[in-house]
Amino acid sequence: MEKIKTTKEDLIIKSLEIFGLQGYHNTSFKDLAAACNIPSSLFYYYFKDGKEELMTEVLKYVVHSSVKKLKELAQNPEILVKDKLAKISRFMERLYLENPAGCIMGNTTLETALLEPRFLPTLKEFFKDWIEAYTIIYQTQYQPDKALELAEATVQDIEGGIMLMKLFQDKKYLRNALRRSEKWLD
Amino acid sequence: MEKIKTTKEDLIIKSLEIFGLQGYHNTSFKDLAAACNIPSSLFYYYFKDGKEELMTEVLKYVVHSSVKKLKELAQNPEILVKDKLAKISRFMERLYLENPAGCIMGNTTLETALLEPRFLPTLKEFFKDWIEAYTIIYQTQYQPDKALELAEATVQDIEGGIMLMKLFQDKKYLRNALRRSEKWLD
DNA sequence: GTCTATACGGCGATAGAC
DNA sequence: GTCTATCGCCGTATAGAC
Numbered sequence: 001m002e003k004i005k006t007t008k009e010d011l012i013i014k015s016l017e018i019f020g021l022q023g024y025h026n027t028s029f030k031d032l033a034a035a036c037n038i039p040s041s042l043f044y045y046y047f048k049d050g051k052e053e054l055m056t057e058v059l060k061y062v063v064h065s066s067v068k069k070l071k072e073l074a075q076n077p078e079i080l081v082k083d084k085l086a087k088i089s090r091f092m093e094r095l096y097l098e099n100p101a102g103c104i105m106g107n108t109t110l111e112t113a114l115l116e117p118r119f120l121p122t123l124k125e126f127f128k129d130w131i132e133a134y135t136i137i138y139q140t141q142y143q144p145d146k147a148l149e150l151a152e153a154t155v156q157d158i159e160g161g162i163m164l165m166k167l168f169q170d171k172k173y174l175r176n177a178l179r180r181s182e183k184w185l186d
Numbered sequence: 187m188e189k190i191k192t193t194k195e196d197l198i199i200k201s202l203e204i205f206g207l208q209g210y211h212n213t214s215f216k217d218l219a220a221a222c223n224i225p226s227s228l229f230y231y232y233f234k235d236g237k238e239e240l241m242t243e244v245l246k247y248v249v250h251s252s253v254k255k256l257k258e259l260a261q262n263p264e265i266l267v268k269d270k271l272a273k274i275s276r277f278m279e280r281l282y283l284e285n286p287a288g289c290i291m292g293n294t295t296l297e298t299a300l301l302e303p304r305f306l307p308t309l310k311e312f313f314k315d316w317i318e319a320y321t322i323i324y325q326t327q328y329q330p331d332k333a334l335e336l337a338e339a340t341v342q343d344i345e346g347g348i349m350l351m352k353l354f355q356d357k358k359y360l361r362n363a364l365r366r367s368e369k370w371l372d
Numbered sequence: 373g374t375c376t377a378t379a380c381g382g383c384g385a386t387a388g389a390c
Numbered sequence: 391g392t393c394t395a396t397c398g399c400c401g402t403a404t405a406g407a408c
Contacts, residue, residue, distance in 0.1 A: 224374080225376075227374085228374060231374080
């Protein structure tokens with residue numbers, strides 16, 4: 001019988017949700033503590049530098065739980081190229097389509113890129129890896145330069161789609177972007 | 187000799203700049219007051235409901251000073267269709283290419299769409315008008331449905347491009363999006 | 373219209389008991 | 391590891407003199 005205890009990862013996962021919904025600056029330890037059912041001071045035991053350190057770990061968690069898997073999928077030689085794009089689209093739909101927060105990495109980029117240098121490396125890694133995953137796939141039918149441009153355009157289209165989806169509460173913007181991303185291969 | 191006095195529009199324009207750089211929640215009246223060289227309490231004379239009302243007027247100002255002009259341009263019968271797209275691209279470059287804040291409407295959408303219902307109508311109007319402007323132009327060579335989809339894709343591509351430009355400090359993302367927007371016509 | 377002064381709450385952060 | 395208590399600061403907002 002496992003002892004039920006607070007783990008760092010639990011705090012990160014719950015904080016991820018709250019930061020996604022409310023944004024970084026607008027979220028207080030009181031909000032996070034309420035969601036985690038702990039006193040807010042306990043966060044300083046796990047994250048001694050406070051909110052900035054917590055958010056850094058939240059962003060790193062997102063990188064490792066999403067975009068790293070995307071890259072593995074893109075590099076997997078046992079999957080047909082056409083199927084890879086379909087799988088990535090379904091992965092995106094699972095991540096974003098039912099998530100009112102949208103993409104926390106996009107949110108945090110626009111909110112903090114000019115203000116919090118500590119988040120930049122992780123945010124850059126996220127988008128770099130994401131673009132790389134698409135580039136790998138597009139390279140099977142395009143020259144490297146063209147594949148990179150298509151990958152960048154796809155990521156931009158998707159992030160813009162998540163923005164419009166959040167604003168208009170209409171899933172078509174993300175769905176259409178994913179459809180367009182698949183259209184480049186056949 | 188005009189008397190130098192504080193006008194509501196001066197406050198709005200200066201606040202627009204600060205909100206763009208720092209975000210809505212992270213900007214205090216102290217920040218705004220310092221930038222405007224007035225005591226922060228004076229904002230309550232011009233905007234009795236405080237920060238929320240000020241931001242609402244900032245967003246309305248952006249709609250009227252940018253996207254409304256874009257629509258006029260798109261509808262102007264005296265300009266060649268191909269030139270319209272080039273003019274819009276140059277308009278976008280002027281607005282965003284040298285602006286570290288990026289697009290305040292995109293920033294504010296991601297930061298507040300779930301939290302501040304008062305901003306939603308103006309944010310929606312901005313993106314609706316922007317998409318409409320492109321739709322009008324694309325309709326000269328495409329069916330209405332296809333023109334709308336191209337317009338939505340263009341706006342998504344540009345907003346995603348502004349995001350990546352802000353993150354990587356590289357103008358290519360926006361430039362490429364604008365180039366792609368022009369590629370659909372000839 | 374513009375200012376000074378201030379109330380009041382909430383924030384991040386720390387100390388220290390258990 | 392987890393808790394209670396608390397500190398000092400900064401946020402929005404208001405009162406009222408000029």
